Amino acid sequence: MEREKNGVMTLELGAPKDAPEIRELVRSAYSKWIELIGREPRPMTVDYDEALKTNRFDLLRVNGRLAALVETSRERDQFLVQNLAVAPAFQHRGFGRLLLAHAEALAAADGLEEIGLYTNRLFAENLQLYGKLGYLVDREEDYLGGVLVHMSKGLCRPEYEAPPAPWDRAFDEARAAASRGEAPIGACVVHEGKIIASAGNRTIGDRDPTAHAEVLVIRAAAKILDDERLTGCDLYVTLEPCAMCAGAISHARLRRLYFAAEDEKGGAVENGPRFFSQKTCHHRPEVYGGIRASEAANMLRDFFKARR
Ligand SMILES: [Zn+2]
Helix, strand or coil: CCCCCCCCEEEEECCHHHHHHHHHHHHHHHHHHHHHHCCCCHHHHCCHHHHHHHCEEEEEEECCEEEEEEEEEEECCEEEEEEEEECHHHCCCCHHHHHHHHHHHHHHHCCCCEEEEEEECCCHHHHHHHHHCCCEEEEEEEECCEEEEEEEEECCCCCCCCCCCHHHHHHHHHHHHHHCCCCCCEEEEEECCEEEEEEECCCCCCCCCCCCHHHHHHHHHHHHHCCCCCCCCEEEEEECCCHHHHHHHHHCCCCEEEEEECCCCCCCCCCCCCHHHCCCCCCCCEEECCCCHHHHHHHHHHHHHHHC
């Protein structure tokens, strides 16, 4: 596909006459996801004649041609981004960022303290962009056989509460894993004081023997930071990592590892292969074990007792 050269850029409010062009842009922007999720993404199925009556559309044009759009609505006290789409010929030029910043400015001008958005959990590049721009994950919701990730960002509000402390988040993820029938192990990655990724075990749900909480958060954090090295990052996990995860932690160049309970049977940090002490291990993080250990150990014991 030929890339459009930059030209005169304009931002205008969408009107009923724009519906066909909006539909065309959205279809071209989202069709790449069809194979990944096995259906047309929701924005491709929207009736834009109707949506234009209720939602606000801000259209970014380059030399008169529709290049990107952001669709927003006001839901109670929150400004919600319903759709952010960039035409394939105009991608990787910062138009997504620009329109999101525009939506944030609209929300702030409206006196709102928060802006929200949601995306399919499989749309990795979207999650990466939103994470970079300061959006934090609020919750996940099952949607048409997949999962929608709801994220939000506080706007110009100094007292905006800090995200839950890393340990609380890791334990929340462990409890959520247990409720899905997975081993109750949770983890999160912290970068510059902020939690940028969290997950619980998903080996059963994902039919993936490598889907340990640590591997999942390392992958997510690397995507969010757009970097295969997590040099300044710390990982919190409720159980001593196994050999696979210790290897992943080393490859990721994580700065610190905090784990809660020791795992005499499967652990590879203080137990078993003691991975970080081996000569063949080329990066060892600082390790802090035993924090909230009994809480984590009890959670595991209760879980396996209930399953026997
Ligand atoms: Zn593991």
